[in-house]
Amino acid sequence: xxxxxxxxxxxxxxxxxxxxxxxxxxxxxxxxxxxxxxxxxxxxxxxxxxxxxxxxxxxxxxxxxxxxxxxxxxxxxxxxxxxxxxxxxxxxxxxxxxxxxxxxxxxxxxxxxxxxxxxxxxxxxxxxxxxxxxxxxxxxxxxxx
Numbered sequence: 001x002x003x004x005x006x007x008x009x010x011x012x013x014x015x016x017x018x019x020x021x022x023x024x025x026x027x028x029x030x031x032x033x034x035x036x037x038x039x040x041x042x043x044x045x046x047x048x049x050x051x052x053x054x055x056x057x058x059x060x061x062x063x064x065x066x067x068x069x070x071x072x073x074x075x076x077x078x079x080x081x082x083x084x085x086x087x088x089x090x091x092x093x094x095x096x097x098x099x100x101x102x103x104x105x106x107x108x109x110x111x112x113x114x115x116x117x118x119x120x121x122x123x124x125x126x127x128x129x130x131x132x133x134x135x136x137x138x139x140x141x142x143x144x145x
Contacts, residue, residue, distance in 0.1 A: 019080075032068075046107050
């Protein structure tokens with residue numbers, strides 16, 4: 001049983017281009033942007049203290065909507081390894097990690113409602129770092145021959 005689990009996780013992490021993960025992140029980014037544009041003072045809540053210190057709600061909405069458009073465009077074009085996709089992966093990782101980190105640091109105890117955001121932050125790290133690990137693995141494999 002454990003061997004089958006390891007095989008399945010290995011295949012999911014290494015033998016895919018993370019299309020579904022990217023698409024879900026794009027959808028989440030769209031909703032973040034849309035909801036931040038709703039009338040009212042979302043950043044008046046303590047959970048968003050650090051985000052409010054960095055940019056306004058409208059600026060964050062624009063950042064999330066732009067990120068959503070780029071993310072979905074990469075998925076539609078199936079262009080996961082071009083220069084734009086690699087630079088975007090770095091931007092996306094910074095966006096998700098900053099947002100999650102700032103929400104976790106803004107209130108205590110941490111809000112349980114951001115569990116999906118934590119998962120997306122972890123996914124964004126993996127999407128950014130995975131190509132570097134693959135390149136290193138290929139270089140090592142080629143140097144042995």
